[in-house]
Amino acid sequence: MEQPANPRLLGIDFGGTKMAIGVGDVDGRLLVSERLPTNAEQGAQQALTRALDRARELADGTGGTIVAAGIASPGVVHDHSIELAPNVPGWEQLRLAEEVRAHLGVASVRVANDLNAAAYAELRHGALRGVDSGLVIGLGTGVAAAVTIGGEVIAGHHGAAGEIAYGLTDHSWPAGLEPMLEATFSGRALDELAQRLGLTGQAAALCAAAAQPGRFRDELRLRVDELARHLVTCCLLLDPHRIVLVGSVAGNEVVRELLIERLTHALPYQPEIVLSAFAQDAALLGSLAMAVEALPATV
Numbered sequence: 001m002e003q004p005a006n007p008r009l010l011g012i013d014f015g016g017t018k019m020a021i022g023v024g025d026v027d028g029r030l031l032v033s034e035r036l037p038t039n040a041e042q043g044a045q046q047a048l049t050r051a052l053d054r055a056r057e058l059a060d061g062t063g064g065t066i067v068a069a070g071i072a073s074p075g076v077v078h079d080h081s082i083e084l085a086p087n088v089p090g091w092e093q094l095r096l097a098e099e100v101r102a103h104l105g106v107a108s109v110r111v112a113n114d115l116n117a118a119a120y121a122e123l124r125h126g127a128l129r130g131v132d133s134g135l136v137i138g139l140g141t142g143v144a145a146a147v148t149i150g151g152e153v154i155a156g157h158h159g160a161a162g163e164i165a166y167g168l169t170d171h172s173w174p175a176g177l178e179p180m181l182e183a184t185f186s187g188r189a190l191d192e193l194a195q196r197l198g199l200t201g202q203a204a205a206l207c208a209a210a211a212q213p214g215r216f217r218d219e220l221r222l223r224v225d226e227l228a229r230h231l232v233t234c235c236l237l238l239d240p241h242r243i244v245l246v247g248s249v250a251g252n253e254v255v256r257e258l259l260i261e262r263l264t265h266a267l268p269y270q271p272e273i274v275l276s277a278f279a280q281d282a283a284l285l286g287s288l289a290m291a292v293e294a295l296p297a298t299v
Contacts, residue, residue: 007026009024011069012070018035019047021035026292033281034054043088043089052104067106069291070287071096072114074088079111080098112287115136116286120289121283133241135244136148139227141188142182144163164230165180165181181226203249220255235267
């Protein structure tokens with residue numbers, strides 16, 4: 001089959017509030033990108049359709065044709081199913097890889113959890129290049145981890161490695177499957193805490209108030225301590241060379257300071273702890289890296 005003159009790679013990072021779309025060349029270099037609102041309340045199908053239609057338009061604008069795609073999504077993501085992704089109604093009913101193939105006419109499609117995609121970006125282009133064992137910790141709207149060993153992301157038996165949002169936060173077993181750590185420490189949880197403390201604004205307002213000693217810092221420290229306990233266990237199990245922090249909450253200096261303080265004092269061997277250089281684009285760049293690996297050998 002004749003190959004297009006200007007082959008392009010597609011990367012999409014789907015989220016509960018926004019969708020990041022990027023088109024790159026066959027080496028994975030980002031050429032153009034755009035963000036769209038997810039409009040989660042309108043359901044999953046409209047979000048997917050809008051993103052794919054816009055992706056085709058962006059590729060056409062570069063004078064190229066999409067030949068491979070990498071797709072990052074919340075939840076435990078497989079070619080034919082998505083689990084543990086309740087934030088967009090109907091998302092778990094999507095057959096994501098199949099729908100991308102059918103909509104765009106592209107045979108080569110890889111799908112992954114959004115934080116695992118961010119880990120691919122760190123492995124291929126970022127802070128985990130050449131690092132044998134690493135952890136990527138996502139601190140944004142939710143909380144999650146990705147494990148890397150030998151230059152690869154470890155998915156686990158069910159594809160659920162790193163789903164630390166479901167870690168238990170007290171000594172009582174939950175009645176049902178609930179993301180307990182995420183309810184204690186995440187962007188959403190910190191938004192709720194800020195509101196309870198009477199702060200105008202969300203997590204950012206709490207973190208700003210916590211820059212000085214006092215009640216707000218003490219309250220934030222309690223939440224960070226809960227996260228730190230889980231990460232200590234992760235580190236004792238993996239013994240990572242480097243931890244990379246990604247996400248909007250990770251970008252806050254006070255949160256990083258408190259977390260690094262706890263991990264440094266609790267661990268017998270301290271990993272390097274760094275902030276991702278990709279700001280909010282780690283999963284998008286990782287999806288392009290996945291598309292490179294999915295690229296047909298004939299291109």
